[in-house]
Amino acid sequence: MSEPLQVIVDPAAAGTPASAPPAAVALLRERHGDGVRALMENRGQFRVLVERGQAAEAIRFLRDDPRLRFTFLVDVTAIDFHPATPRFRVTWVLRSYHTKETLVLQADVPEDDPSVPSMTHLFPGADWLERECFDMFGIRFTGHPDLRRILLPDVFPGHPLRKDYPMAGIMTDQEWAEHIVSRAQREEGHD
Amino acid sequence: MAQGRLATVSWGESEEDGGAVLTTVDSLVNWARKNSLWPLPMGLSCCAIEFMAAATSRFDMARFGAEVARFSPKQADVMIVAGTMTYKMGEAVRRLYDQMAEPKWVIAMGACASTAGMFRTYPVMQGIDHIVPVDFYVPGCPPRPEMLINTLIQLQKKVASERAHKGLRVANLKAEKATA
Numbered sequence: 001m002s003e004p005l006q007v008i009v010d011p012a013a014a015g016t017p018a019s020a021p022p023a024a025v026a027l028l029r030e031r032h033g034d035g036v037r038a039l040m041e042n043r044g045q046f047r048v049l050v051e052r053g054q055a056a057e058a059i060r061f062l063r064d065d066p067r068l069r070f071t072f073l074v075d076v077t078a079i080d081f082h083p084a085t086p087r088f089r090v091t092w093v094l095r096s097y098h099t100k101e102t103l104v105l106q107a108d109v110p111e112d113d114p115s116v117p118s119m120t121h122l123f124p125g126a127d128w129l130e131r132e133c134f135d136m137f138g139i140r141f142t143g144h145p146d147l148r149r150i151l152l153p154d155v156f157p158g159h160p161l162r163k164d165y166p167m168a169g170i171m172t173d174q175e176w177a178e179h180i181v182s183r184a185q186r187e188e189g190h191d
Numbered sequence: 192m193a194q195g196r197l198a199t200v201s202w203g204e205s206e207e208d209g210g211a212v213l214t215t216v217d218s219l220v221n222w223a224r225k226n227s228l229w230p231l232p233m234g235l236s237c238c239a240i241e242f243m244a245a246a247t248s249r250f251d252m253a254r255f256g257a258e259v260a261r262f263s264p265k266q267a268d269v270m271i272v273a274g275t276m277t278y279k280m281g282e283a284v285r286r287l288y289d290q291m292a293e294p295k296w297v298i299a300m301g302a303c304a305s306t307a308g309m310f311r312t313y314p315v316m317q318g319i320d321h322i323v324p325v326d327f328y329v330p331g332c333p334p335r336p337e338m339l340i341n342t343l344i345q346l347q348k349k350v351a352s353e354r355a356h357k358g359l360r361v362a363n364l365k366a367e368k369a370t371a
């Protein structure tokens with residue numbers, strides 16, 4: 001086993017009483033060694049930064065280890081650190097009903113290859129969460145059975161939660177109106 | 192208005208089309224229409240809550256014949272768009288509008304339906320009038336039920352002032368007559 005990780009406390013939470021990292025962190029470190037890159041804390045909540053290639057293995061371990069049993073994938077999302085590199089940080093929030101702990105796993109993803117392995121084979125519920133993350137950030141979840149937009153219309157250009165996306169969108173209202181009207185007429189069968 | 196129409200025999204249609212009869216029918220049909228404006232509740236967000244309040248007994252839209260909220264567009268007369276219309280929802284709004292039978296009217300309830308209000312953002316259409324013709328814009332965020340009921344009363348006045356065959360395909364009948 002390598003040296004224990006130093007806990008990085010978020011500046012916003014500096015001065016709040018430190019808490020001990022959950023047992024899961026030590027076990028994860030034991031298993032994945034340097035694949036666990038950093039451990040961050042904010043008011044008693046811990047985030048573990050892993051290599052994206054090891055994320056699926058780490059999550060499988062957290063889910064299946066009888067001491068941990070993180071059997072609930074609460075959320076999958078991403079953070080855009082534009083213009084910093086690596087640009088994205090994909091985030092998985094896991095909950096264990098066994099230890100009553102919440103653990104956040106994160107992996108850095110570069111802009112030129114924004115892909116991470118899909119967790120749908122571990123958690124069927126990851127399906128729509130990953131589609132939303134793809135819709136909003138353009139993260140490609142490799143191995144996802146049906147990676148389409150889920151919230152925005154299919155013709156929507158770009159991924160709006162990226163920091164460099166224009167607030168008011170790219171298509172104008174006139175373009176949208178033409179799209180909506182022509183589509184309605186097509187589907188009503190009088191074109 | 193009604194008396195005026197009775198007096199103007201050849202208003203709109205020529206006498207051989209039976210203009211005198213039609214104008215009387217106008218008054219009768221419009222009287223029936225304006226007192227039974229069945230809304231299609233297009234509740235898209237918070238404004239829909241005020242629409243519901245307007246329909247309940249405290250404010251009682253039923254006093255104006257507009258309590259029969261119809262969820263089938265084929266049975267509705269007035270689409271009340273209450274809330275923020277996204278582009279994606281716009282497809283549904285337009286299709287429902289297309290499916291409503293003539294004559295039909297549209298009320299844009301609230302700042303969002305009228306202009307998108309505070310939402311100058313990527314998924315929100317800046318006013319429903321980009322895709323459907325709007326008869327009344329109701330200001331407010333949200334408008335109070337009284338405001339909506341006031342709009343209904345204005346709409347009743349508008350309905351009463353229209354020709355009864357609004358939107359009906361009179362043009363086709365005329366064309367048929369011409370070819371016969």
Ligand code: SF4
Nearest residue numbers: 237238301302303332
């Ligand atoms: S106008 Fe205000 S109350 Fe109405 S839908 Fe928009 S934000 Fe909600």
